[in-house]
Amino acid sequence: MGELSTTLNKLLDVAESSVRLRGYHAVSFRELADDLGIKSSSVHHYFPRKEDLAVALLRRYSDNFFTELEAQCEKLRAPNTRLSVHFKVYRESLVTTQKFCLCGMLGAESGGIPEVVGEAVSEFFKKNVAWVDEALPSSLSAADRNRKAQHIVAAMQGAMMMASSQKDFKIFDNIVRDLVATQEV
Amino acid sequence: MGELSTTLNKLLDVAESSVRLRGYHAVSFRELADDLGIKSSSVHHYFPRKEDLAVALLRRYSDNFFTELEAQCEKLRAPNTRLSVHFKVYRESLVTTQKFCLCGMLGAESGGIPEVVGEAVSEFFKKNVAWVDEALPSSLSAADRNRKAQHIVAAMQGAMMMASSQKDFKIFDNIVRDLVATQEV
DNA sequence: GTCTATAATTTGATAGAC
DNA sequence: GTCTATCAAATTATAGAC
Numbered sequence: 196m197g198e199l200s201t202t203l204n205k206l207l208d209v210a211e212s213s214v215r216l217r218g219y220h221a222v223s224f225r226e227l228a229d230d231l232g233i234k235s236s237s238v239h240h241y242f243p244r245k246e247d248l249a250v251a252l253l254r255r256y257s258d259n260f261f262t263e264l265e266a267q268c269e270k271l272r273a274p275n276t277r278l279s280v281h282f283k284v285y286r287e288s289l290v291t292t293q294k295f296c297l298c299g300m301l302g303a304e305s306g307g308i309p310e311v312v313g314e315a316v317s318e319f320f321k322k323n324v325a326w327v328d329e330a331l332p333s334s335l336s337a338a339d340r341n342r343k344a345q346h347i348v349a350a351m352q353g354a355m356m357m358a359s360s361q362k363d364f365k366i367f368d369n370i371v372r373d374l375v376a377t378q379e380v
Numbered sequence: 381m382g383e384l385s386t387t388l389n390k391l392l393d394v395a396e397s398s399v400r401l402r403g404y405h406a407v408s409f410r411e412l413a414d415d416l417g418i419k420s421s422s423v424h425h426y427f428p429r430k431e432d433l434a435v436a437l438l439r440r441y442s443d444n445f446f447t448e449l450e451a452q453c454e455k456l457r458a459p460n461t462r463l464s465v466h467f468k469v470y471r472e473s474l475v476t477t478q479k480f481c482l483c484g485m486l487g488a489e490s491g492g493i494p495e496v497v498g499e500a501v502s503e504f505f506k507k508n509v510a511w512v513d514e515a516l517p518s519s520l521s522a523a524d525r526n527r528k529a530q531h532i533v534a535a536m537q538g539a540m541m542m543a544s545s546q547k548d549f550k551i552f553d554n555i556v557r558d559l560v561a562t563q564e565v
Numbered sequence: 566g567t568c569t570a571t572a573a574t575t576t577g578a579t580a581g582a583c
Numbered sequence: 584g585t586c587t588a589t590c591a592a593a594t595t596a597t598a599g600a601c
Contacts, residue, residue, distance in 0.1 A: 202584080202585095215491075216491035218405060218489045218491075219403075219405075220403060220405035220406045221404075221405045221489070221492035223577080224577070225575075225576075225577090233584090233585070233586090234586060234587080235576090235577085235578090236579085236586070236587085236588095237586075239577085239579080240584060240585075241584090243578080244578080245576095245577065294491075295488060295491070299488060300489070302541050302545035303480060303489070303544075303545075304402065304403040305544065305545040306402050306403075307401060307403050313545070316545055317547075320545060320546060339558075341554070342554045342555070342557060345542070345551060345555050345558070346555045346558040346562070348538070349537075349538030349542050349555045350531060350535040350538055352538035352542065353534030353536065353537035353538030353539075353541070354530075354534040356484065356537055357505055357530070359487075359488075360487035360488075360498070361502045361506075366530060369526070369530055369531075370527070370530050370534045372527060373527040373531040374531055377562040377563065378562065387566080408594060408595080409594080409595070410593075410595095418566090418568090419569085420594090420595085421567075421568070421569080421570095421596085421597085421598095422566070422567050422568075424597080425566060428596085428597095429595080429596080430594095430595070430596095
């Protein structure tokens, strides 16, 4: 699984980590450069403006997320567990990285970030809701499925936010457990 | 009823609005001062450091929120509608101000803000969950009530975030509708 | 309580050498 | 692709006059 550890990849890694932890405006090119042992002008070589970096971050994050979703579904095979795969992938992302969702962070800050960045976040949520929608039983009406899908994504985002705010990741598990119970997944 | 329109109150108003819209690090004393037609040094007169302002903001926000919750409950009287009052008060806050919850914003950013500010946010969520917990039917076990309360608060936070990120406040209503349906409030 | 003045630092960004 | 050098602007503050 050739992990390319180029400067670009390391830059994206440290940038994603920083934004997920502290938010868009708390992260500076200088700081990212320091983390990599390069200069901030080198960061500008990859991403002329900060919003370019954020858009690249969102693109990679979204691609990884939906790819991982499908990969885990493939691995499990049983067709009715797609929703539990969604919970699992989110949980892994939260617990192993100890960080909030990139889109949850930028979604919260959407009133204060460049428009292209906010649009990419909005796209992620639309795709995410659509994915959950498809994973829901087709016996439900389209309107009910959509509402449920929005509810599930919102609850997980809120759960991650509260867990990371209170530095207690058990909060996330408790909320998902209740979510699963009420949705009868 | 005495709406005190002192400089201090106007400052808190504009600061709350700015932070809820754009986040902690996107807001500067200079900008707040400009909004009020004063100088940034005058803002420092009220709040020496930025974190002092944020803590004052959280204190006022939390006080207003729980006061409003009780006031609305008094007005309605029926003892079993406390949960719907919670939904209503949050909705009012979102829709009339067109802004995300102050604590949702700072909760997301909690990894990058001063510790005292993060602690105040965490306090708000603990109180909020406790309030919802008490509003839940006492027929439930304490553990179930707690999980459900966490779920409800998380879902509403996520709903507000997604609604404000996608600039579509109907998203909030849809999620709450499904939340109410599954909780059978 | 508000101002002027100022300071030290950081920030996002660019030009151009190697 | 990385660096040095530089910039203009912004940011968090402080000291002290009025």
